[in-house]
Amino acid sequence: MIGMTGRPGETVTVTGRSDMATSTHTRTRGPIDDRTGACYIYGIVPADVEIVPGVTGIGESPAQVSLVIDGDIAALVSEIDVAGPIGRPADLIAHEELLNATAREVPVLPLRFGAVLSSPESVVTDLLAPNHDEFAAALASLEGRTQYVVHGRYLEDVLLREVLSENSEVARLREETRGRPEAETRSAMIQLGEIVGSAVEEKRAADTDAAVDALTPHCVAIMLRPAAHEHDAFRIAALVDTHQQADWDRAVESIAEGWQDRMTVRLLGPLAPYDFVSPEPTPAG
Amino acid sequence: MTTASSAGSTGVLDRPSSSGLADVLDTILDKGLVIDAFVRVAVVGIELVTIDARIVVASVDTYLKFAEAVNRLELAPREEQGLPGLAKGLSEGASKGKVKGAAAGALEAAGDKWREFTDPHDRHDRSARRNRDGDREE
Numbered sequence: 001m002i003g004m005t006g007r008p009g010e011t012v013t014v015t016g017r018s019d020m021a022t023s024t025h026t027r028t029r030g031p032i033d034d035r036t037g038a039c040y041i042y043g044i045v046p047a048d049v050e051i052v053p054g055v056t057g058i059g060e061s062p063a064q065v066s067l068v069i070d071g072d073i074a075a076l077v078s079e080i081d082v083a084g085p086i087g088r089p090a091d092l093i094a095h096e097e098l099l100n101a102t103a104r105e106v107p108v109l110p111l112r113f114g115a116v117l118s119s120p121e122s123v124v125t126d127l128l129a130p131n132h133d134e135f136a137a138a139l140a141s142l143e144g145r146t147q148y149v150v151h152g153r154y155l156e157d158v159l160l161r162e163v164l165s166e167n168s169e170v171a172r173l174r175e176e177t178r179g180r181p182e183a184e185t186r187s188a189m190i191q192l193g194e195i196v197g198s199a200v201e202e203k204r205a206a207d208t209d210a211a212v213d214a215l216t217p218h219c220v221a222i223m224l225r226p227a228a229h230e231h232d233a234f235r236i237a238a239l240v241d242t243h244q245q246a247d248w249d250r251a252v253e254s255i256a257e258g259w260q261d262r263m264t265v266r267l268l269g270p271l272a273p274y275d276f277v278s279p280e281p282t283p284a285g
Numbered sequence: 286m287t288t289a290s291s292a293g294s295t296g297v298l299d300r301p302s303s304s305g306l307a308d309v310l311d312t313i314l315d316k317g318l319v320i321d322a323f324v325r326v327a328v329v330g331i332e333l334v335t336i337d338a339r340i341v342v343a344s345v346d347t348y349l350k351f352a353e354a355v356n357r358l359e360l361a362p363r364e365e366q367g368l369p370g371l372a373k374g375l376s377e378g379a380s381k382g383k384v385k386g387a388a389a390g391a392l393e394a395a396g397d398k399w400r401e402f403t404d405p406h407d408r409h410d411r412s413a414r415r416n417r418d419g420d421r422e423e
Binding site for chain 1: 300303313351
């Protein structure tokens, strides 16, 4: 198991939202020392969230996660040591786990790994203030919604047998090259592989379309991720509203069952809506 | 016969309780809001370790891998009655099957590959497969 940053079982980052009634709860500004540390930013949340005490962030000696508030929005941050290493597997996982745990409770705009500013003040002036209304609107639109990723991967043997049985040229080239020395067959092998590759691409496109059609009625939006492996059938990110949850789960299970002889289907989530935020906020100034 | 690995609780659907590193890399290095690069670089000189876990699909290397995989199919039996939905077109022309056990082994291997993908990351997955198949190292 890849390191879980010392918090196995920790699943809650924030505890829901505070109404006016609970607003007496102290909002920490974060114990960040401008002289030695920098401010690592995980994501943007509504200002009225509360962080579970003791939740820590990335880094070799992770600091407490805190909020930097500006108006209606806030950044989830923790102090990091700029001299220390960052980007270790444990850091990457901590970043994602923190955001996913947050997304299970409140709307969150996830930042890509590696966003660092010098101080809580610069988080306000460089990130929150220039984008306040846009972030607030985005958070409002994500209320009650989380992301899932559905990932289908072909079983290699089944995939290749499908291709072989559907394409006589593949069968011919296979007979021609099989068991012969590599030096003699290289160009035929490349040709064979190219035909198989394009046949796989066609299958991928058709299966992606079918999966999207099956899932579309049960989610708010869909984004396709490109294939990351030659056996990938589809990688579909979807934004799912709470009221769609049961139907969504059923739809994914039905895809997995329908194709169980051809591929494995995985469902990741709920996740922070990584695929549904636009990459660049407005720069400061 | 079910070949899907089902670590999750819902039958054939694999529903891991937390993302593996491969999934994490794919997501947080590639998606999400980005602070203006000027601001970030100007403020702290942290060098990020970025790993491109993606493969280039349209490459000679990939083609050769496909071709080798197709040619390797002869190692598994062509008679696949035990495997639903397989080898429809193959069953007539080519069915001097070998042992059934080999087919089961091949499918288990596919399942293993799948599970490995959830583990360290993609490249590890691929090199592990090559080793298993006795293929050449890169």
